[in-house]
Amino acid sequence: MGIKNLMKFLTSKAPDCITPIEIQNLNGKTIAKDAYISLYQFLIATNFSKSNKTLSDPQGNPTAHLIGILNNTLTYAKNNIQVIWIFDGIAPNIKQGTLDKRNESRQKNYEMMQNAVKEDDVKNINKHAARSLYLTEESIRDAKMLLKYLGQRWVDADNEAEALCAQMCKSGVVDYAWSEDMDSLAFGAPKMLRGNKSLTEISLEKVLSSLQLTHNQFIDLCILLGCDYCPTIKGVGQVTAHELILKYKNLDSILEALSSNPTLNKKYTVPNEFPYKLAQDFFSQEINQNPINKFVVSPKDLEDFLVLQRAFSQAKVDKYIKSLLNYNPQ
DNA sequence: ACTCTACCTATAGACGAG
DNA sequence: TCTCGTCC
């Protein structure tokens, strides 16, 4: 879920921090890329956005995300951009509430899809199929294998990929943390990228200076807006959250003010379970960085895997390999 | 009259032939 | 340059 309404908030309150950037301008740069979000985009966009069928090999293994990886890798190679793909590890306990909700919604959509199938309602079949879709262990294994054969780099995070992307950006291992969601800023990524073909750069330094906040205050703001790790205070949205933080300086003081002021307390109700300190710690923690898996392009493995096992067209794979080797001389 | 939140629904890629 | 079908 990322941070609720953060992009909307930044667009109106700190527009300077958001700048469009041409992919050519990223020549020579290194990016840590949140793998799951990307793979979901590839899977859903390719399967359901324009066409109405799912792409898979004859055995039924999904291939849409593999097509996405191929296109994406070539685009980065053409522009001399190094990418390190970051995969999620084990979800943290404090995220359980969010995950439960997600699974519930997935389940519900799966049932609605089955109903639509009975009624032969194509539009709703596709709609709910897209919403009940998830990446299987096998799909992820395929994705990692493909990245390996493509000579790309990837890492398994211990838990949240976002957090590791941000950490790598902070420590200078990469220039940018790429993600569609906005957690990266809360995790402290100095520079993040969003988008695929048309890219947007967001600078944390400019966010903080525009909003006149320290990073810890910004984390408190994110918690108030709504994150994956903690419920929100009812009645507090983007506007009120920012005002409260500017006035009271931090979440502890805000809560103190709320509990000692009957008028405020009535207007804004803090949930019984409000583990904001855990969320604060989670956003500020030091992240362990596991070793990066690095490989070289292997044309033979690519052909075996894509053409023989996943039924890709021989001609396309050949063309692709030629192109990749051209940009990535071994 | 107006601001703000909460909730609902919709959408998420890239290539190339013509 | 744009649209639209295709990618497996």
Place this chain on the structure above:
DNA sequence: ACTTATAGGTAGAG
């Protein structure tokens, strides 16, 4: 048993 997100519109509370 199941691991990704946001944007936009709008009703309605305060």
